[in-house]
Amino acid sequence: MILRHTGYLSALIVTLLLALAPLARADIVVNVDQGVSQPLPIAIPAFGGPAVGSQIAGVVSADLARSGLFRPLDPSTFKSAPGDVNVQPNFDDWKSISAQALVTGQVTSDSDGRLTADFRLWDTYAGEQLLGLQFSSTAENWRRVGHKIADAVYEKLTGAPGYFDTRIVFVAESGTRAHRIRRLAIMDQDGANPSYLTDGSYLVYTPRFSANTQEITYMALRPSGSSVYLLNIETGRQETVGHFSGMVFAPRFSPDGRKVAFSAEKDGNSDIYVMDLASHATNRLTTDPSIDTSPSFSPDGGQLVFNSDRGGSPQIYVMNADGSGVHRISFGSGRYTTPVWSPDGKWVAFTKQEGGFHIGIMRPDGSDEHILTGSALEEGPTWAPNSRVIMFSRETGSGAHLWTTDITGRIIQPAPYPLGASDPAWSPLLH
């Protein structure tokens, strides 16, 4: 009897063990939580077709290299030419030189002179195509084709939108300190196609792009006083923004391009105003008996960040677009000036004076402050449209020059404009 029960019990236990055995094989999980912060090695051989194909590939390569996030490989190490853009490359050739990504392309010219560029982005290790796009443009716009390809590659491999098909408007400086010539100038973000927009007969300051990239607003200082201008860079048409008895400075477009915020001085008191460009109606936003200046809209246009010394020293404040709800967001030591809201709304860049002038960023609520640069005199930050890169001017013994930094402060380098320059403003992506 007992033996029979024991048999049942044993059978039951065996059954249970059989049922539970698979569960004992826990899944293997490997955790990777360090990684390396190195530029991604990428191969960009010359595009097939006419000679411009090689030049376009060069623009793509230079853009990606300058971002600091990519390391274009030396073409002399390539083991094979990619050939037809529609044919899958031999990935082993590219893996053997440690290329993690490969860009191949083909350029053709139409009978009417337009060029068409096809390109493919390949993941060499996974052995698959990541992107395949075609751009068509007039022949003289071949550089923009390269920038657009670079933007697409950048976004696919970093996840952030590209910023290469953009322009920079800035103040080109020349002459001695006593006889400084300040001309409004514009160039592609890679330094190509520089040109002057004003002749240097008067001083210009703080140029800013409109959202549609066709207009620039800036401050002009003449012996007769200061004015804020709107300049259409396509037509060259220029107009003033209202007439004020005192100084007018630091203009900046609203995100929708319909308004301009600026600072105007009246009776020794600077306040912030907003003008509707259609009706020219002006609305005063601040009334505090202190210096309120450098307004910058939030991306949704609902708020402005600005600089005020109402607390005893220049600090950064945020208010609603109608002037209500003013509150201070900077509380660190030192003096904060020139706040600029990032296009993605997540950061405010500023100049901080504390043992020198430095570029920093903080969250719009004042938290998470970082100082990104460490030279003696830096100012005037402007955001790339992807909110990942900041351009600013750095003053050295040889004058002011343009520099860029990423928002980690890891990748700081001179902008590709070798002459004296200050007050940069980055355009949105071109259309």
Next chain:
Amino acid sequence: MSAYARRRDSLAPALIAALAMHVGLFVALTIFHPALPLPLGSAVPINIVSQAPTTDSRQAEQAPQTQTAQVEAPVPQAKAPTPPPPPPPSPPQPRPTPPKPLKTVPPPKPALKPTPTPAKPTPAPAVKAPPTPTHPSKAPPKDTFDLNALAASISRASHSSPSRPANAARGPTRAETAPVARVDAGQGISQSDIQGLSQLLNRLWLKNCDSGTIVNVTVRLAIDNDGRVLLADAGGREHAGDSAASASAIRAIAAVHQAAPYAEEFRGRTFSVNFDAAKACANR
């Protein structure tokens, strides 16, 4: 290793345990109920059942040897049915443009790393069970039963056991004494193997901290018997519309591809790799 063989291996401990229980019960009943009248006809089945597990219960105590066997045995079995190594996964490459002008230039040997041969994960002999010198005990078929051989094997085991514990892993690394089951228990992959692969992937992973959005990625990975990546899948994130997730997945997948060929312990297996970008980017 085939699915059937894997399942069979996983059931072996359960069968051994069941048989050991039979023996235990039989012995207990014999000792505590000596006067119990046993029907003569039932003696035969009881003897068969009781004698076999006497050996197996010993083996169950020598767990490290058994686990090692699970790893080592299936590998040759799995290799056997695949006589020709499968061709490289890259599909046919038409190469309509055969001339390779760049070939004339002597390709400077890139100093980077021509072949990504991963450093063998740290061997860690203390944790990993040493190669079993007592393999022969597993070799004989079980369909014959020899009491003399059984006794001899028991006596050999008892003689040799004192010298072995010096090298054997103790404490929590042993499944039999650990307070909780090891993750890799019964899988033939030690924690040091996993740690070694983790270190390798940490060196190969170009983390993506620059998109403004930090995305953690889990890659499901299948390794073939030659250590190559059969499948690396981030749950479709690599092809997702979310560009930050896609970029992060692409980089994670690139890292696992570069780690090939995988060490022997990982061959023929499927496992997951968690790329913790939140932690990695916070630490940079």
